[in-house]
Amino acid sequence: MVSFAAPRPRPAPLTFGHPIISGIGGVGFEQGLRLDPSNANRLYTSVPGALSSDTSWIWHSLDGGKTFKWVIGATPLEGKVTTCFGGGDTETGVDSAGHLYFADLTLANFSTSRSDDRGATFTCSNTGVPDAVVDRQWYAFDGDPTNGGSIYLVNDEIGPGGPVCGNSLVNNVLVMYRSPVNGAGATAGIVFGPRNTITADLSCDEGIMGNDEVSPVATTLGQPDGNGGFATLASPVKHIFVIHDDAALHQIQIGRCFPVAFGPPVPNVSDPSGLNCTNILVAELGATGVKTGANFPTMAIDKAGNLYAVWEQAPINDSGQVTGDTVLKYSFSTDQGNTWAAPIQINTSGSPVGTLHNNVFAWAVAGDDGRVDIAWYGTPGVAPNPSNGPDSCTACDWSLWMVQTLNGHAATPTFTAPILASEHFIHRGSMFTLIGGQNGDRTLGDFLQMRMGPNGEAEIGYADSNNIDEPFAPHGMFVRQNGGNGLLVASSPVSISGLAPFNAVSDPSHDGKYEVNGLSSANMPQLDITNSSVSLLTTAPCSSAAPCYQMVMQLNNLSLAPTIAQDPDPDLVWLTQWFVPSTTDPNGGRNFFVYAESFNGGALQCFVGENAAQAVGGGVTLTYPGATQLPAANCLSTTGPNGTITIDVPLSNVNEPGAIDNRLHEVTASTMTLQQPANTVPSIFGIGGSLFNLIDVAQGYTFDPTVHGRR
Incomplete structure (x- = not known):
């Protein structure tokens, strides 16, 4: 009798969910991402604004990446998160206990911050490292730095490398810092020890460095012993690695460091930086x-x-x-x-x-x-x-x-x-x-x-x-x-x-809150989204010849009155936006939106338009000023519990030649408060709009007219 092994099942193909707009405000320039090891549903993103704006942004998600808002410590409207200087390169990190760390570049130094309440408040320093003229920083963590662990910061020093390295002039040096110094947990992530030079001053070994990571495996591998081998440490330690290229961009190298006692420079024992480091060639x-x-x-x-x-x-x-x-x-x-x-x-x-x-x-x-x-x-x-x-x-x-x-x-x-x-x-x-x-x-x-x-x-x-x-x-x-x-x-x-999800999505209730300056308001039910949907409408006020997208937003308890006691801004906006990528648009596509708006409890008005940007210092933040007002018949509301706002937007108002398909991508419903109507500053070639506070946001979804109902 011949037996045959059962066939091995083929692995399921790799798939992804729908993309989510994580930055409804701010911008998305080189967005960083960190997950909280202490909470599987909490994650953070960050983005620099501009040095001249002195503003960078941090967002959090509390539902595993389905929705994002600025952290609670952000200022109203502009979103700056700490009182320290910043606006340059940003880096966030989260330790094993859930402490949030933030480094913001000022070129002269880094402003370094730590939040022990998940972004509601920050303790910060404008001189995080004992150094100057620094660039591009990355974090790596070992445990909880406030309680016996360490945070490692790597960055480039601009200028002390080789004066001439091929065609590259005034080159960088790669350095690493450790915090806290001598176990002072209260200063963890705020004050760092002296630098350890992974690449030597006046050398050509540093171009730019990539991320640093802590190995999960502790070993006794020490410093080079001068005989082609390495010293053996008395106790195993976790090593920290940082990858980089050289100044001529012809080599890949890796720095390898490990913690030692803060003290005099004794290899494998102590160092003023609390680190011993060596540099290794990966590839020529x-x-x-x-x-x-x-x-x-x-x-x-x-x-x-x-x-x-x-x-x-x-x-x-x-x-x-x-x-x-x-x-x-x-x-x-x-x-x-x-x-x-x-x-x-x-x-x-x-x-x-x-x-x-x-x-x-x-x-x-x-x-x-x-x-x-x-x-x-x-x-x-x-x-x-x-x-x-x-x-x-x-x-x-x-x-x-x-x-x-x-x-x-x-x-x-x-x-x-x-x-x-x-x-x-x-x-x-x-x-x-x-x-x-x-x-x-x-x-x-x-x-x-x-x-x-x-x-x-x-x-x-x-x-x-x-x-x-x-x-x-x-x-x-x-x-x-x-x-x-x-x-x-x-x-x-x-x-x-x-x-x-396709065509519709539900959203948890009681999360429509004004969250600024470290304080979170009570739920504002008129801005608390519970459902969002899109369908194709061919009946009045539209028709088969002039169809509309019908966009419905359901609220916890809809009224048009602002909640001034909790949020001082009198303008309320209920907005749905989406992307239409295009094969012919020189900008790659368009970000359309429709919204209903009530100023200080006044009659509802509805607008359609596309995104714009407003200046924040020398940088910008995204805005959403309406360009075309829709007729009253296309702008309806039902107030009260489970009330709805229904906007019928003609397809002709949101047409994009060369659209890649007939879908609406990244459909995202949100509610906002503003100091003035959203189109007070009209968009002129994409510049304009009013700053806003994001109150609630629902998970993004895709509208596909070939899918009937939600899926």
């Missing part, structure tokens, strides 16, 4: 003919302590011009970074849109042994040859992609084909990279971020610039994996319901 790309830098290299560490490195590189000619595709390269180490596998190129030929020829802003995350996700922006577009590569890809459509490997340190790691995570392209035009000489469109910033969720799923913060203000006001976006293999064996395959 070649002195000529190739270049990295699109933009930060990235690394991840799995639960077994294996290291993974990812970077972009492109071929160049003798003049430094790019002569081919910008590709993703990958390597790994199974011995704490001492040695690295020969780099391999990640195959991007199997995407739904064909080969991705230009690939930038990669970010990696790892889970269980050998399981790694890599996300990035990629396009099938081909840049001219020779050119500035991604920075010359002026007619390219970029999307958010992800690949996954489950055997990341095998002799030949295997990856999935690229998976479209953003549902549609998110940017039209070029990118801004070091490979391209920083000659492109910088609207998306310099990076995106991905984290591993509680089920091993990928969670990604990114930006979408498909709107009238494409050059300077992208939306912050978030998307979460809902199916397929995850990074944790115990919870794989991932299966998360409720992340891809």
